[in-house]
Amino acid sequence: MAGGATxxxxxxxxxxxxxxxxxxxxxxxxxxxxxxxxxNGADSLTMRKLGQALGxxxxxxxxxxxxVEDLHLALGDRLIGxxxxxxxxxxxxxxxxxxxxxxxxxxxxxxxxxxxxLSGFRVTRLPNEQRAIDTGLGLLRAAGFGPRDAxxxxxxxxxxxxxxxxxxxxxxxxxxxxxEGDEGAWGAVYAEVSxxxxxxxxxxxxxxxxxxxxxFERALDLLLAAIDASPR
Amino acid sequence: MAGGATxxxxxxxxxxxxxxxxxxxxxxxxxxxxxxxxxNGADSLTMRKLGQALGxxxxxxxxxxxxVEDLHLALGDRLIGxxxxxxxxxxxxxxxxxxxxxxxxxxxxxxxxxxxxLSGFRVTRLPNEQRAIDTGLGLLRAAGFGPRDAxxxxxxxxxxxxxxxxxxxxxxxxxxxxxEGDEGAWGAVYAEVSxxxxxxxxxxxxxxxxxxxxxFERALDLLLAAIDASPR
DNA sequence: GCGTTACGTCAACACCATTGACATAACTCT
DNA sequence: AGAGTTATGTCAATGGTGTTGACGTAACGC
Numbered sequence: 017m018a019g020g021a022t023x024x025x026x027x028x029x030x031x032x033x034x035x036x037x038x039x040x041x042x043x044x045x046x047x048x049x050x051x052x053x054x055x056n057g058a059d060s061l062t063m064r065k066l067g068q069a070l071g072x073x074x075x076x077x078x079x080x081x082x083x084v085e086d087l088h089l090a091l092g093d094r095l096i097g098x099x100x101x102x103x104x105x106x107x108x109x110x111x112x113x114x115x116x117x118x119x120x121x122x123x124x125x126x127x128x129x130x131x132x133x134l135s136g137f138r139v140t141r142l143p144n145e146q147r148a149i150d151t152g153l154g155l156l157r158a159a160g161f162g163p164r165d166a167x168x169x170x171x172x173x174x175x176x177x178x179x180x181x182x183x184x185x186x187x188x189x190x191x192x193x194x195x196e197g198d199e200g201a202w203g204a205v206y207a208e209v210s211x212x213x214x215x216x217x218x219x220x221x222x223x224x225x226x227x228x229x230x231x232f233e234r235a236l237d238l239l240l241a242a243i244d245a246s247p248r
Numbered sequence: 249m250a251g252g253a254t255x256x257x258x259x260x261x262x263x264x265x266x267x268x269x270x271x272x273x274x275x276x277x278x279x280x281x282x283x284x285x286x287x288n289g290a291d292s293l294t295m296r297k298l299g300q301a302l303g304x305x306x307x308x309x310x311x312x313x314x315x316v317e318d319l320h321l322a323l324g325d326r327l328i329g330x331x332x333x334x335x336x337x338x339x340x341x342x343x344x345x346x347x348x349x350x351x352x353x354x355x356x357x358x359x360x361x362x363x364x365x366l367s368g369f370r371v372t373r374l375p376n377e378q379r380a381i382d383t384g385l386g387l388l389r390a391a392g393f394g395p396r397d398a399x400x401x402x403x404x405x406x407x408x409x410x411x412x413x414x415x416x417x418x419x420x421x422x423x424x425x426x427x428e429g430d431e432g433a434w435g436a437v438y439a440e441v442s443x444x445x446x447x448x449x450x451x452x453x454x455x456x457x458x459x460x461x462x463x464f465e466r467a468l469d470l471l472l473a474a475i476d477a478s479p480r
Numbered sequence: 481g482c483g484t485t486a487c488g489t490c491a492a493c494a495c496c497a498t499t500g501a502c503a504t505a506a507c508t509c510t
Numbered sequence: 511a512g513a514g515t516t517a518t519g520t521c522a523a524t525g526g527t528g529t530t531g532a533c534g535t536a537a538c539g540c
Contacts, residue, residue, distance in 0.1 A: 262536080
């Protein structure tokens, strides 16, 4: 079950310092991994580099995570955790709370775009994910929906949030030279498109840079309004 | 500009057969690459395996694509192309046409989930992408929107489509053992969640398998309705 | 049919994840 | 306090990866 949450054991007991003196832990490893990804992009998260950054042998990481994929899931869970810190849902205003929840998740992804892409689409089954789902469902229950509708609406909600988050994180997280390519596309390359073959694209040239902005908040509000308008 | 569309030259001239007799071309390479990914997952798209499948030296691919990333973008463009085949927009019913467009794009991604994830978030700048944008803008212009609003609405539209497509493709494209993990999560693991720590999650257990279904079409209709209701 | 050169091939480089054997520090139990 | 167990960090090796430069030859333009 490679998709799994499980670090190797649930808890470590013996803390033996590494050759260079640092003491390893799942959290410390995730910390360092997140820092690596934030700094230099997803490509720089390799077991070897991670080991070096930790001052440990790369293979030591395998005592905490079964594979690099497991580590990616843990990064994802860390992002969800970051989303949830300081977030206290207000059941009396479920709609505002859910919106805040969505915006926070989106911003977590924007803060760590490259990490978000590593795990953005996976069901992590790790603790923070469970907490997030429980929180979301609670708000929808408070809104008056039954358990079944709460699940359906939460599904639409979280997919919308994650979809936009990932899409925008993908742009955000490109390496500089790629980014210049992708973003510049709207200004430079597409500006030269011919009027005969692509008339509408040609006509829209001055407005194409709008494509750089995010459509997230508008889409989110749209969705919340639709949920609110749903029968209880 | 690694993000770029550019194959190495625009056109090949000399067609020299490979050692094993096959004749290479950008299209033939993309064909084979797509087949590889469809069959065995994204992990099986390596230059070496691709070379072997083509009956050519791996490095021959570099005469057609500058890097593996370039090849990924070409796969993405192929998917957009697949979306557009047999699609003829009907300007007199822009809303139905746009819906059809979105559904087609979504289904292309579902048909090749693993390929969709390789490029789903990139601006390819390749021909089919340009055609798709032009078509979408044309429909929104026909709906009565000015060029600027057409761009804004197209942006929201395509992000919604791609976001859901990618999210669902991610589930679809998991390797079997991962998939069992992710999908099973809703049934098995989450079913055992404790009532005290996560009351709402606990309560919703019987309905969690709903999370497996896609929220795409509902979200799409929602968005189209909102666009339709926007001022011209 | 000659000359140019595009393109397929080969070999090499520097990386990568993962694993099994090993040593030893850190714990448990008496 | 001392012995025994074992968790955990280290080492070395395996078989993969993308990419590149040199090289020859077949395919084209003339």
